Amino acid sequence: MGTRNAKKIPSIWAGQVALLLVILGICEVLVRTETVSSLYLPAPSQVFRELFKLFGDGEIWKHLYVTLAEFVAGYGIAALGGLAVGMALVLVPWAERFFRPYLSALMAIPKVTIVPLLALWLGIGITHKISIVFLFCFFTITVNTMTGIKQTADNHLKVAKVFEATRYQTIMKVILPSAAPTIFAALRISAATGLVGALFGEMLASKDGLGNILVKATSLYNTAQAFAIVALVTVVSVLIISLIDWLERSVFLKWKSA
Known part of the structure; x- marks a missing residue:
């Protein structure tokens, strides 16, 4: 097979x-x-020429670095925070019942209404973009972590109890391996939405980043360059998701089998 x-x-x-x-x-x-009309849909050859031009003058590397730095910082904080909060809310008996209304209320707030306030509170620097990425990722990871942990089979927990596994061993050997597929699904979804969040923040207020180039291209009706940036972001997103898939296969599956 x-x-x-x-x-x-x-x-x-x-x-x-x-x-x-x-x-x-x-x-x-x-x-x-x-x-x-090429004003609305550029030819693929025009898009490729714009990509070569962007990489040819080397200016794109600085903007790509800024966007990736914002994404990695915000996504990393959201992943660690989402995993920790999701586990705590489920594993501490009273925590989920107490905090669920607050979590639901925060999730219900439209992100686009918070972004202008973040600019007011944090300015328009990199902290603003990191916060946006965090908002786009955190709740998805938290909720999926909670869902994955709840799906742990009762029989597995009973076996761990029979073998007198410690709390730490039960979490590491039983709960997390059972929840990992759901958690990795959230990490993949959040990776794509987090990158969009970084671009969204740059498009609103930024002097650097791929979102800033995208705004300039659309304001000048340079559709080919706008599509070139969209294509570049798409490739970066696919590569990030592929990296998460590789981590799941090479790290999680070996850990689970062990």
Whole structure:
């Protein structure tokens, strides 16, 4: 079965590449035949030229670094905080009942209404962007951590109790391995939304970052450059999610089997 699946992987990749080329080809034809104006949809060749131009002058690296720094800081704090808070709310008997109304109320607040206030409280520096990324990620990770822990099978907990496992051993050997798939799902979702949060903050108020370039491109009606930034962000997002998938396979699965 494993060999059969391994043989299918190259054909799946080939199909994915073929589909992407077909879509890009259709877009190219639509623009070149002026069926669609390049003001609204640039040709893929124009987008690639803009990407080469952005990387050619080297200016893009500074903006990419700023966006990634904001994302990594905010996402890291949200991941650690979400895991810690989610575990505490479930593992401490009274905590979830006491804090759930507050957690639900905070989750219900639209993030877009908080962002201007964050700018008022924190200014428009990197702390502002980190806070936005944190808001976009924290609640998803917290709720999924709670859900994953609650899905731990009672039989597994009973076996740990029979073998006189300590509280720490029960958490590390039983609860976290059971909750890990749900937690990693939240980490993947939050990675994409967190990067969007960093861009959103930069688009509102920033002198640097990919969001700042995107605002300038759209204000000048440079649609090709705007699409180039969107394509770059998409690639970065896919790479980040792939890294999380790799961590799940190489770290969690080995830890679980051990």
